[in-house]
Amino acid sequence: MQEVPDATQILGPPLQRFAAEGRISLRQGDRRDHLRFRWEHAPQSDAVLLMSPLGQGVAELVRDASGARLMQANQAAVIADSLPQLTQRAFGAPLPLDAMADWLRGARPGLSGEVDGWRVVIKDTSVFRQGRLLRVMEASREDVELKLIVDDWDVPDE
Numbered sequence: 410m411q412e413v414p415d416a417t418q419i420l421g422p423p424l425q426r427f428a429a430e431g432r433i434s435l436r437q438g439d440r441r442d443h444l445r446f447r448w449e450h451a452p453q454s455d456a457v458l459l460m461s462p463l464g465q466g467v468a469e470l471v472r473d474a475s476g477a478r479l480m481q482a483n484q485a486a487v488i489a490d491s492l493p494q495l496t497q498r499a500f501g502a503p504l505p506l507d508a509m510a511d512w513l514r515g516a517r518p519g520l521s522g523e524v525d526g527w528r529v530v531i532k533d534t535s536v537f538r539q540g541r542l543l544r545v546m547e548a549s550r551e552d553v554e555l556k557l558i559v560d561d562w563d564v565p566d567e
Contacts, residue, residue: 420531421515422540426451428563429513433459434556437502446557450510455492457506470495470506493525502553505529509557512543526550537562 428449435442444467445460457470468481470492477495479487489495492506508524511517512531520531533545542562548555 419518419520420512420534420541420543421518423516424450424514424542424564426565427514429559430561430563431557431559432462433558434554435500436554437500438552448510448513450514455506455510472506502550504555505548509546509548512546513559515540515542537564 428447430447431445433442433444433446435444443462445462445464447458447460449456454473455471458466459468459470460466466482468479471478471480472492477489477492479495479499487495487499489498493503496502496504496506503525505524505527508517508527508529512529520534522529527548527550529546529548531543531546533543534541535544542559544559546557548557
């Protein structure tokens with residue numbers, strides 16, 4: 410049973426590592442994309458596998474000490490210094506992936522906020538062990554809307 414967050418609920422405590430699976434809906438102008446994702450986060454890295462709605466891998470975003478990369482089958486890798494720069498080059502919009510990772514892991518405890526011009530609202534949360542993790546996040550900036558729904562969490566014991 411999912412609980413609807415109220416103003417007294419916050420995310421956290423922060424996770425150092427997690428794997429989250431779910432769905433992403435991205436709308437930019439008249440273009441709409443629906444994807445599944447698996448996001449693996451560790452303190453020095455992120456790996457986001459993007460899949461079609463039926464589960465076929467279409468791209469992988471990776472961030473580590475050497476920068477950020479987008480890899481797609483039969484295409485040259487797109488390389489940048491950061492995830493927002495990478496998404497700007499690849500998708501035409503600097504998606505706030507670094508901040509989204511912080512909200513996902515509970516390091517940004519508020520249920521709403523703004524980062525780099527993006528307005529972020531946590532619409533739903535779920536109780537996990539001793540804390541609270543997001544389940545539904547919406548982010549918007551100009552004509553771009555992003556909705557992320559986490560269907561499953563895998564959090565190692567720390």
